[in-house]
Amino acid sequence: MTSVIDAAPARRAFRLTRLFQGLERVVVPGLLIAGWEAFARSGVLPPALLPAPSAVLHALGDWVFGFDETTQTYSGHWLRDAMASALRVFGGFALASLLGILAGVAIGWSRLFEKTLEPTLQMLRPIPPVSWIPLAIIWFGIADKPAIFLVFLGAFFPVLMNAIHGVKTVDHNLVRAGAMMGANQRQMLTDIVLPAALPSIFAGLRIAVGSAWMLTVTAEMVAVKSGLGYVLWDSYYFLRYDIVLAAMISIGLLGYLSDFGLKAVMARTLRWQQTTTVQGRAG
């Protein structure tokens, strides 16, 4: 009983400390936003060139919910625009992951694939994906396809490089242990090499999802007529910097969410990597 009574104030104090720790994090962004708001309202710059955070929030709100049509034709269409971008990201990223992992494992594991495939891929790698835009447009026209193609190019190489690295650095003795237990070539790949390379592959996937968002937005600025990047570029032509900023915020948020989701999948898949000692568990 006494322990319960004693614990209550301690717990309250603990909760207060937690609250302050939470506040610490928002001090700097809070001050930045307040300063920006004050500066924008002071009238040094015309409001069209530097919209106040409140104006950006207003534009974002109307874009999402469509309450007063301040964002005109975009009013209430945020979900449609965000979905258009997200689908391109997903399409290109999924394709890049699949092919990147397949090619990476093949190159990392087999001398034959390394000799035949790798030189070509390594020569294509330094070409910036955006420089493919003219070709992508004449090949695929103005639509989803060139965007997905660009996203694929941006996401493929990080996955490929990390998959190759992951497979090449698999502990040689694990492969020996597998052979000792009677693994055939296919089992060696699926049951030993692939799981052993997963941490490295996931590192590649996380870099890739960042590139995927970057290239979707780039593609939408020039080669597609929908999505968050298109709204951003279109609003720039009409000098609607509040919408430009609202689009930037949306892209940042969705990019962050994709990485967060990927991190969650990774944490689940690589649970075995989290080191907890026997003692640490008991204590």
Added chain:
Amino acid sequence: MAAIELRNIVKVFSDKRRGRDLLTLDNIDLDIEANDFVCLLGPSGCGKSTLLNIIAGFEQATSGRTLVDGKQVERPGSDRGVVFQQPTLMPWLTAIDNIAFHLKLKGVGKAERYDRAMEFIDLVGLRGFEHHHPSELSGGMNQRVGIARALLMNPSVILMDEPFAALDAQTKLEMQEELVAIWQKRRCTIVFVTHSVDEALVLGNKIVVMTKRPGRIREAVNFGMPRPRDITSPEFNDAKRRILSLIREESTRLAQAS
């Protein structure tokens, strides 16, 4: 027919960077009988691991023949269980999945795999830890998983490469006792590599003393001291003196030669 027959094994490594060849094993000729507990004893770098890897099928001898149960060794296989110096477990699998990995590769269903693996979990004293990952277990416990994994395959020989070298003294003693108990209970053939005279004498009933580079067999000594062996008894010390004098003779010979 002996369980393992080594016939004139020679191993030469080509040192490409220095552009010369390194004779590592020089004409090793050895028979190991079924159910023997053989300790390969020699200083670091004398080729003990190389010899074990040749029996395991991880490496090919430059010349000579290696037969296990009368069959030529060509590649690694589950008829030879290997316990590595580092536990070398799949870090993404739990203890029981590591032990039953061989059954998984053979396509045995999960219920039967776990059923059969539990016997070995008990044998090496890991009940209660079967669902822990290697990162959650101590070095000694992981090495037990490695031993259980080799035993489960029911191999005709078990090859162990200094499996206790990285353990603390107390854990090492415990593991040595348990290994002897397992060997007595299951009657298997063990080839155990070590550089420690004490370890060889605690474990083996045949001690193969190897020479420094290039690795040759100095002498194979039978050691039938009853178990449990008291390492402070006169009998143990006599044997130790004999082994040490073999090693010392060898060093003196080398010193004179150079």
